[in-house]
Amino acid sequence: MLQSKNILLGVSGGIAVYKAAALTSKLVQAGANVRVIMTESAREFVSPLTFQALSRHEVYVDTFKENNPKVIAHIDVADWADLILVAPATAHTIGKMAAGLADDMLTTTLLASTAPVWIAPAMNVHMYDHPAVKRNIRTLYEDGYRFIEPSEGYLACGYIGKGRLEEPEKIVEHIRAFFEEPKSLPLSGKKVVVTAGPTREVIDPVRFFTNRSSGKMGYAIAEAAQQMGADVTLISGPVSLTEPNHVHVVHVESAEDMYQAALAEYEEADLFIKSAAVADYTPVTSYPHKMKKQDGALEIEFTRTKDILKELGKRKEHQVLVGFAAETQDVEYYAKKKIESKHLDMIVANNVTKEGAGFATDTNVAAIIKADGTTKELPMMSKKDLAFEILKEAKQLLPKERDRA
Template sequence: MPCARPGVTRNEDRVQGKRILLIVGGGIAAYKSLELVRRLKERGASVRVILTKGGAEFVTPLSFSVLSEDKTFTDLFDLKDEAEIGHIRLSREADLVVVAPATADLLAKMATGTASDLASTVLLATDKRVAVAPAMNVRMWQHPACRRNVATLREDGIIFIGPDEGEMACGEYGPGRMAEPAAIANAIERLLAQQQPGPLSGRHVLITSGPTHEPLDPVRYIANRSSGKQGHALARAAQALGAHVTLVSGPVTLPDPGGVTLIKVETAQEMLDAVLDALPADMAICAAAVADWRAATEAAQKLKKEDGGNDVSLSLEQNPDILATIAIPGPQRPDLVIGFAAETENVVDNAKAKRRAKGADWIVANDVSHGTGIMGGDATRVHLVTGAGIEDWPSMSKDDMAARLLARAAEALPNLRSAAE
């Protein structure tokens, strides 16, 4: 096995002995995949390479064979391999399938289920996780057709690594450069770590995220400034710990998290219905900023200014309380119910009162008053309110907060289940 170069940290648990199937698409970035093979081998992985016809125009099969210390596969109709149903074997024997570079053509084939060559056939036949590192011209990456394909693949659970933004071989500048080999190798390590049995393996975690939109008429609605960043970060963190995650999300502009069951809703009633349908769950985290009120009667036509003169009155009624409904004692109640409290004053006192009133086990409270930048931002500062007391957490990114909260929840969950039994 090649010796590790200085500065390379070998993680035996994540990479050592793992089998990576690397599919190399046709693009100038194919030369970077040689370095990717080298880095993966240094970390102890076994690498097999499928080189597309386009990829072979840039890099030779022999180059990959030398670095991978294995045969480079190119032809779907290699009689010896296909006598052994080689494309099925290749697709099933890997621990992870990586496409780098993932060209616009390959992404389109994946999105439409096309199986016209060895690479696309293997991708259609695999039952393993697939990660792609896109590489193409910026205009191609931003083209509506490519954006549709990317959205479809994300919904299918494909993991995207990059692309980066920078200068391209064609002389243009923008997003579309393939991520650097070191970054791809690090992402592969993280993905392999997620495949190890985690503390939430076998658990179902139900998470709500984003705002709700409560229609006033066919044009207008009541909403709030929630971006969904915290809820989506929680979904990624739970999935990384091995959980089966159901994410019920209101309208957001965020990329869909890979590897989770995503249910998109608009109104509070739709969110409640989706949550109840998703039960039972071991843990429920209500991170959505659900609108407290909705119009008592939704206007069938757009409300006009002249309809009410200078003054317009809206009749509102309360929306269903999703957190309180989930927390009701009974066979469907999750073992751990966590709510969020976005407050602008008396943050801790209001969170303590909310925990008692809703019947939640934990409340995560933060100050979203004007100037904090938390609502819609990338960072947060929270107070964790539990039956044991209050913890004041320092300011951190929403991803870091999600990882810390899920780690705490995973540690507490077995004790809560034992107490309930």
């Protein structure tokens, strides 16, 4: 599947450069066209001649070295690439990328390209765990970069831990899977319903109770499901997000609105994913006019809203029902309890106080737990990437006999 694919390999300076040479060879053997950019530090470890011999192409080392007067080198190679892979990516290079700097051939080309960019970090275990490095990685995640996580093992510095560049064979498999075109989209013919965002429980015409949900996770799931071929309905609370293309959106305000909209869509759904953060309580009285400020304390009586997920669980027939557990403590305990009490097939559990997770962020850290007790722990990733992981796991639970023409 790599035949004639254009892979641009960015090599930054670390002892793992020797693995990048092996990676170049394996990509070429798999049929890819490989071109290499080396940073100045990378050239301290391995000569550009090595990569030239392995790739059978000139190696780029200097932004201002223009061998072909008909093109600008960094623009030309940026446009040429189907995929850019930075491997090894040092802490320094990751920091420059996160800051949007362009002070060498590699970083200049990265800013000029619209191709997907993958980053394979390699560094000392303590460097990889440093708050600044973690912050830079999170920034790049939010910008849409994809990471190939380093593996654990013996490091050149003598430490044993996470920081080794992933093995070239595994990186090639990741790239091969990326370019593999499926015979049909995985959710073709399926009806997927997603709820997203918060609800607003009105006190008076100018005040309401709500929560911190931004709707980003639900919108990412709806967009990913559409890209996977599903017929998607998104039931959205009030958010400030652009509607996904080719998705039917139902706008709601209150918990009761969302409950009614969910019931209306549920019967035809093959997969129902409730990611909305619905209010548990709503004011008993909603005033027609603005409440005036008074001396002393204010007491407002609340009543319980309908438990949408529990009601859907009671009515489940053929549907695969997926919930979310956004917790601050004992996450796995509460998530599994929720699966049982609400008759769920799968739940996405996360600690919203954890760095890189929670409301309004562009990344998330989650575990996918199924009703059979299996758990898949996921590292921090963009909500878009997590959306595809959720849908991939949920698809495995869909009965094949429900496939539609």
